Amino acid sequence: MAVYDTLGTTYARTRRPDPRIAARIHAALGDAEDVINVGAGPGSYEPASPRTLLAVEPSRTMLAQRPPGSAPAVCAVAEHLPLRDDAADAVMALLTVHHWTDLAAGLSELRRVARRRVVVLTWDQRVFRERFWLVRDYLPQAAAYDDTRAVPTERLAALLGGARLETVPVPHDCTDGFGAAYWRRPHAYLDPEVRAGISMLAQTGDNTLAPGLTALADDLTTGRWHTRHTDLLTRDTIDAGYRLLIADL
Template sequence: MTTARAGDVDYDAHVHGYAVQRRTDPRIAARVHAAIGEGRSLINVGAGAGSYEPDDRYVVAVEPFAVMRAQRPAHRVPALDAAAERRRFPAVDWIAGRIGTTSRVETVPVPNDCVDGFVEAYYARPEHFLDPRVRASQSAWGFVDDEVERRAVERLRADLDSGAGDARFGHLRGQPEFHGSLRLVVGLP
């Protein structure tokens, strides 16, 4: 009998160095903590290393992958070995509708010097994708095979070396923040 893995990327096999590359950005954390408001307890589904969990609240952390649970700092609550069985990137409206009777969705701007290492954090610094440690801490790379990743990195390196990348996307380097896919969905009582 085989057991299906939670999610669509095997974090145990593909995501390493997460806690080193994926650090809490204080500006994003401030938005998360402001959204929590006076709430005294929360559940963090897909908790990972617990980067944005508040220290002053009751947190139930849920994380199906051992490699991610092992990277949680000692001061964080241990994560439960469980899964929510949601597909990757469900529609924001779908999530909001299931959180509660009233919810709000906020776009979270990504600062150009974001210290968290998720993919959009490097919108103004694409050279970071040349570092295999950065890619190893991003689940998106788990969707491509090694050869596709190698070709993508070679192309990026060539575009950066030739200046073609900056000719096309260099304006992003001076853009103070990026409004991309990062959303905060807040359930209200």
């Protein structure tokens, strides 16, 4: 069973693509005429069909949430892409590489099927741990879980044969509910549906997170959180460590 057969049930509601992040991803894809989306989930950030030739996703739960009119999709894994060499101008893999069982094999496959460019969205765990108050102050167990699966950007770049890095700021009203999306809306992390759409929280589990969530709830009730994070309340974006890697082949 794929990880997201159990974790992905709320994605259609909580993981809606953010247009500002979409603009960064589409700019990274450049003038690629055709694109393959690996680890595609429900299709967030895919260029509109027919520009996206194919989506590859191992979870049938996620495939079932793809909206009508999406690109064709196949149930398969990154490590064994059912595609010929040089199948498309560009291949994209967004917030997915940390779930792969064989990172080197998966990235090798991306390079094999891309003619010109590979675009990977990931995060720098060092920055995430240091700058994101949720894991730093309340849920260190989730940070510890991410320590076991986060891939250093330097390693990703090396396996891609070299890549340039771009910072992806997180807007304060981000519509895509990934890990740091609610950095200025802390009450959201108390919502079980929101947590179910964030793999680091869903896979760590509510029992483990309970003490930290209780502390967060108390700090929100008393106003301590707002006093502690006054500097965040007027900011439009933060750098929580999310990075685009762009590899030209």
